[in-house]
Amino acid sequence: MQGFWSPATLASVGPFDSMPTPQPADAAPLTPAAFAARFRESSRVLWCVAAAVLGDRHQAEDVLQEAAMTALGKLDTFRHEASFVAWMSGYVRYVALNQRRKRQRQADILRRDASSMGPSEGAEPDTPGFDANVLRALDSLGETARTCLLLKTVLELDYTEISELLEIPPGTAMSHVSRARGRMQKLLAQERPQVGHRGAG
Amino acid sequence: MSDHDHDPIERSLKRQFEPPDLGDLEARIAAAADGESLPDPSVARVEPAQHEPAANDSRLWGLAVAVAVAAAVVLVLAWPGGGDAPTTTGPQASRPSPPAAGDAGPADDAEADGGGAPAGDGRIAMAPTSHELAGRQLHDFLHGGGYETAIPDGADCSAQVEPAPPSCQVEPGAPALPPSPDLALLWECGGMSGIDCAAHDLPAQRLLVVRHLPDGPNVIVCIEPPDKDPRPELPGGSDLNIFRRTLGDYVLYEVTPQAEPAVVDRLTI
Numbered sequence A: 001m002q003g004f005w006s007p008a009t010l011a012s013v014g015p016f017d018s019m020p021t022p023q024p025a026d027a028a029p030l031t032p033a034a035f036a037a038r039f040r041e042s043s044r045v046l047w048c049v050a051a052a053v054l055g056d057r058h059q060a061e062d063v064l065q066e067a068a069m070t071a072l073g074k075l076d077t078f079r080h081e082a083s084f085v086a087w088m089s090g091y092v093r094y095v096a097l098n099q100r101r102k103r104q105r106q107a108d109i110l111r112r113d114a115s116s117m118g119p120s121e122g123a124e125p126d127t128p129g130f131d132a133n134v135l136r137a138l139d140s141l142g143e144t145a146r147t148c149l150l151l152k153t154v155l156e157l158d159y160t161e162i163s164e165l166l167e168i169p170p171g172t173a174m175s176h177v178s179r180a181r182g183r184m185q186k187l188l189a190q191e192r193p194q195v196g197h198r199g200a201g
Numbered sequence B: 001m002s003d004h005d006h007d008p009i010e011r012s013l014k015r016q017f018e019p020p021d022l023g024d025l026e027a028r029i030a031a032a033a034d035g036e037s038l039p040d041p042s043v044a045r046v047e048p049a050q051h052e053p054a055a056n057d058s059r060l061w062g063l064a065v066a067v068a069v070a071a072a073v074v075l076v077l078a079w080p081g082g083g084d085a086p087t088t089t090g091p092q093a094s095r096p097s098p099p100a101a102g103d104a105g106p107a108d109d110a111e112a113d114g115g116g117a118p119a120g121d122g123r124i125a126m127a128p129t130s131h132e133l134a135g136r137q138l139h140d141f142l143h144g145g146g147y148e149t150a151i152p153d154g155a156d157c158s159a160q161v162e163p164a165p166p167s168c169q170v171e172p173g174a175p176a177l178p179p180s181p182d183l184a185l186l187w188e189c190g191g192m193s194g195i196d197c198a199a200h201d202l203p204a205q206r207l208l209v210v211r212h213l214p215d216g217p218n219v220i221v222c223i224e225p226p227d228k229d230p231r232p233e234l235p236g237g238s239d240l241n242i243f244r245r246t247l248g249d250y251v252l253y254e255v256t257p258q259a260e261p262a263v264v265d266r267l268t269i
Helices: A007-013 A032-054 A060-072 A084-113 A128-139 A143-153 A159-166 A170-191 B003-017 B023-035 B057-078 B130-144
Strands: B183-190 B206-212 B218-224 B241-247 B250-256
Touching (some): A032 A060, A128 A143, A143 A159, A143 A170
Antiparallel strands (some): B206 B218
16 A cells, blocks of 8 residues: 555645544554544545445445444554555445445346336436436446545545545546546436436427 | 536435434444453454454464364364375475475475374374364365355456455555456455454465466465464375465465466565
8 A cells, every 4th residue: 555645645635624634654553442533534435435336325334334343353454654544445345345246146136037127217307216317327337436426526525535545546536537427427318318418408 | 518517416426425424333333442442352243244353363263273173083084085094295295386485495394383293104083283184174165165155256356346355455565466367366365355264264364265267276375474374284185286485474375276386476565
């Protein structure tokens, strides 16, 4: 892992509204109590990562709890030069990805018997049908793209924060968000052409 | 496209993914942390996890060895051709891997921790050494295919899977298996995986099951600190081979049905 939240990095990105504060490089070992405190600071971001990898919000809290309990037993693997939230994010993404895979297998089985689950055609924005279509479109994205998009859109993190959190270059984060938006626009436009075209429809 | 064009979608995403009040979860984690202020955290009582919780290695290791020793006594008697006395050397005994010859070669293997002395004929009823037990556990795990149900989808460090699991983002100084088009990581325990190897009766601090694509065979790669190296010895009659090397501060060995190592040499730091 690279050195997250170095003073130079912090100076370049400015204050954070959503991200937790960095750990000083010379900090004492992470104690369980310190873990709990830093988890409290990071929980919203980590929940969003879990929800993004899962593709919905329903199991995000369970995943976050499982990841936290796993990480709590691995405090000796935390390196203080790293960002706590980036370190925790690794556990969250791993647990969430496994959970998603299990769910997908179950869904595959169900789909054999219920192949008629299609999109809600023509759903108006800000309606349950539209939200369902957005979820389907979101689900078609890769995990990293989904996570970048939600961190940017929901938590309004900047690209530097996203890149440090997910250990990808800022430009890659930006590209993921841009392409994810474009893909969702395209998919939703197929169902409701006026979405994304101001004044149309 | 302007940001305004995305408003309906972004409003929907915000509506559907606004984090809930996580106060209860934070309190549960804080309570668990309080309970774990002692050196031996008991994570399991709090978390109904799908993965085994991270455990205190030494205690679980001891428990696993104790259970495994008992199980192995039964296995020794039930092993095909059980009348043959297991030996510490044989056609499938540990062999060194040519590259990166290090300080943990076969000569060191003979330096057993009290249980590795060669036995003569008629040792059928004796408990296996810890090395033989470890070898048997690895043999059985690789052939049993338990990893295919432990996490059926496994983990893949290649670019197709996003995000790469934590094992693909190993800590500084720890060996990692770089993505390769001819290898797939099927399963792992230890490291940052959140899966405890001892809970699967595996004598390893970190273990990878790797498949040669497209159709196999599967091999095991273990990554051990030297002081935790179980120095496994495969059971008599095993069709597997062990190849060892050192890398950085770690001892690596590959358990494979092939005559040559093909994975262990690819790990890098």
